[in-house]
Amino acid sequence: MKTKKRKGEHVKICAKKDVSYAKNWFDEIHFVHDALTDLNYDDIDCSAIFINHHIKHPFMITGMTGGYKEAERINKSIAEICEKYEIAFGLGSQRAMLEDKNLKNTYYVRDVAKNIPIVGNIGAAQLFEYDSEKINDMMKDVEADYLAIHLNTLQELVQPEGDRNFLGLRKTIESLCKEIEFPVIIKETGAGISMNAIKRMRKWKSYVKGFDVSGSGGTSWSKVEELRGGNSGPFNEWGNPTPICIAEVASTGAFTIASGGIRNGLDAAKAFALGADICGMARPFIVAYYKKHLEQEMKNFIEYLKRAMMLTNSQNIHELLQADIIIHGDLADRMFARGIDVRMYANKG
Numbered sequence: 001m002k003t004k005k006r007k008g009e010h011v012k013i014c015a016k017k018d019v020s021y022a023k024n025w026f027d028e029i030h031f032v033h034d035a036l037t038d039l040n041y042d043d044i045d046c047s048a049i050f051i052n053h054h055i056k057h058p059f060m061i062t063g064m065t066g067g068y069k070e071a072e073r074i075n076k077s078i079a080e081i082c083e084k085y086e087i088a089f090g091l092g093s094q095r096a097m098l099e100d101k102n103l104k105n106t107y108y109v110r111d112v113a114k115n116i117p118i119v120g121n122i123g124a125a126q127l128f129e130y131d132s133e134k135i136n137d138m139m140k141d142v143e144a145d146y147l148a149i150h151l152n153t154l155q156e157l158v159q160p161e162g163d164r165n166f167l168g169l170r171k172t173i174e175s176l177c178k179e180i181e182f183p184v185i186i187k188e189t190g191a192g193i194s195m196n197a198i199k200r201m202r203k204w205k206s207y208v209k210g211f212d213v214s215g216s217g218g219t220s221w222s223k224v225e226e227l228r229g230g231n232s233g234p235f236n237e238w239g240n241p242t243p244i245c246i247a248e249v250a251s252t253g254a255f256t257i258a259s260g261g262i263r264n265g266l267d268a269a270k271a272f273a274l275g276a277d278i279c280g281m282a283r284p285f286i287v288a289y290y291k292k293h294l295e296q297e298m299k300n301f302i303e304y305l306k307r308a309m310m311l312t313n314s315q316n317i318h319e320l321l322q323a324d325i326i327i328h329g330d331l332a333d334r335m336f337a338r339g340i341d342v343r344m345y346a347n348k349g
């Protein structure tokens with residue numbers, strides 16, 4: 001009951017209030033324009049590989065909701081658009097359906113999304129409570145292809161009713177990964193995955209097939225929880241900037257989903273130039289759902305990504321990775337501090 005109520009409140013707050021980080025780090029990245037275009041816009045190929053699937057556009061709507069009536073409509077509406085444009089779709093935390101099996105329908109979208117990758121979702125902290133058999137059943141109930149395990153310590157700490165004991169989490173995730181029948185994606189929820197965390201997850205390589213960095217710059221869960229009555233203190237801007245997470249995770253060769261503050265197709269193009277394999281978006285699509293312009297939002301994402309590809313003379317996503325970008329301001333300083341040479345991104349040739 002508590003889980004259902006919380007999910008509804010999260011969606012409403014994210015749809016109606018400004019809960020973004022003060023700074024979106026993609027504003028400190030600019031492409032080097034290529035004047036000598038030798039492409040036909042209509043031939044630009046945005047297709048991508050999503051782990052074991054081929055998709056027409058290199059996007060994913062990352063997990064947001066499920067567990068109550070309105071969530072069923074939201075999931076179905078967004079999944080339908082994802083199917084139409086052939087992009088991956090993520091379910092919100094399935095905790096509510098583990099607590100009450102009757103809520104399965106609020107997550108089930110396979111009837112409207114027959115071909116695209118569907119990503120199930122559970123919080124890492126819930127793995128203390130539910131064993132691999134329960135998680136396998138949960139995945140089969142919604143016919144999902146991948147399981148995203150989300151890490152959300154910041155959110156739990158600022159949430160009035162949040163979990164505070166994560167002792168033993170690493171071991172618990174590892175045993176689940178070994179027993180689960182589905183490829184696993186580890187995701188954050190807005191505070192970002194760093195190289196430090198990746199290093200400690202490296203030995204799970206044979207089970208964990210990708211990382212969704214979900215860095216800072218987009219939805220601030222500290223701000224969301226503050227609006228629900230939590231005590232966020234000075235943590236509203238806490239987190240690793242998404243572009244740095246992308247650079248760090250991609251440099252390990254891991255499958256990298258870039259998310260956290262991707263507001264449009266141009267931000268997505270910058271993420272690809274940093275090494276992302278797929279770009280993920282959450283809040284822009286919940287806002288679009290309530291404004292009733294979901295399909296237009298998706299079309300804009302594709303259009304702006306293709307414009308950026310045309311302006312950098314990139315025929316496909318692989319060529320976009322070769323496009324030069326200039327990183328400046330605080331972002332450049334922070335990258336330098338992390339030992340990343342920003343000049344490398346501006347002079348790839």
Ligand SMILES: Cc1cc2nc3c(=O)[nH]c(=O)nc-3n(C[C@H](O)[C@H](O)[C@H](O)COP(=O)(O)O)c2cc1C
Pocket residue numbers: 010011014062063064065091092093121148150187188189190214215217218219259260261262280281282283284286
């Ligand atoms: C309304 C809403 C609900 C969310 N619920 C979940 C969730 O249940 N599980 C999860 O892994 N992430 C959840 N997230 C986090 C997103 O998947 C994403 O990682 C984060 O919001 C950053 O992306 P954005 O800046 O595009 O919103 C939620 C995000 C939003 C906006």
